[in-house]
Amino acid sequence: MSGRPVRRQLAAFVNYLLAPGLCLACGCELDNAESLCDCCSERLGRVPNPCSYCGQPNPVVTGRICPACLQNPPRWQRMIAPLQYIGLTRDYLQQLKYFEAIHLAKTLCRQCLDPLRQSWPRPEALLPVPLHRERLLERGYNQADEIARIWSRELAIPVDRKALTRTRATPSQSGLSAGQRELNVRRAFGYQPKHEYRHVALVDDIVTTGSTVNEITRALHRAGVDYVEVWALARVYRR
Numbered sequence: 001m002s003g004r005p006v007r008r009q010l011a012a013f014v015n016y017l018l019a020p021g022l023c024l025a026c027g028c029e030l031d032n033a034e035s036l037c038d039c040c041s042e043r044l045g046r047v048p049n050p051c052s053y054c055g056q057p058n059p060v061v062t063g064r065i066c067p068a069c070l071q072n073p074p075r076w077q078r079m080i081a082p083l084q085y086i087g088l089t090r091d092y093l094q095q096l097k098y099f100e101a102i103h104l105a106k107t108l109c110r111q112c113l114d115p116l117r118q119s120w121p122r123p124e125a126l127l128p129v130p131l132h133r134e135r136l137l138e139r140g141y142n143q144a145d146e147i148a149r150i151w152s153r154e155l156a157i158p159v160d161r162k163a164l165t166r167t168r169a170t171p172s173q174s175g176l177s178a179g180q181r182e183l184n185v186r187r188a189f190g191y192q193p194k195h196e197y198r199h200v201a202l203v204d205d206i207v208t209t210g211s212t213v214n215e216i217t218r219a220l221h222r223a224g225v226d227y228v229e230v231w232a233l234a235r236v237y238r239r
């Protein structure tokens, strides 16, 4: 991301703080209770006809599950990641992750509420995907915690923030191939929940190859959780 869009978006944010009735992205006057106007909300880009297993577009219009997942289902039972990791969504998520733009978590979380509200039955708890302690100290916050906190409040589902831990520091997943990502996170998570859950939702900002949530799901199934959902803001398409 070059300096100019960051400066422009920072200016838009300062504007938004001074005048909360203005759109965070374009500065136009808002006629809704959100922080983005309808036009900028469209620019976030939604995944069209998402498969309920992998969260990517399902080419079969009538099916709930795409042909690839019917052949080779993922380990988890459901994924909801409504936004495409492109354009404005990508800019916002990068700012959330690397520039402490925590206010953007709320904007993006609210844009994803409809499909989460429609998903039933509700999970018993939201489990944010953890950062390793060292990474958390370095960054100061875990964006998955912020997202889980907002969805918890909006949907009245408790967060169990300490259920999952990273048992070892793993190098960043970015720049690794799918196979390397899988090896990188192998046995990297511990699970000590407050209650014995049967149905939970893992919460993260972005799902790329799914190797992290796959590895966590493996640990959860081993511990007796039957139904694991993955809730994220955005999906990177991988096919």
Ligand SMILES: [Zn+2]
Pocket (backbone or CB within 6 Å): 023, 024, 025, 026, 027, 028, 036, 037, 038, 039, 040, 041
């Ligand atoms: Zn706008």
Ligand SMILES: [Zn+2]
Pocket (backbone or CB within 6 Å): 051, 052, 053, 054, 055, 056, 065, 066, 067, 068, 069, 070
């Ligand atoms: Zn699928």
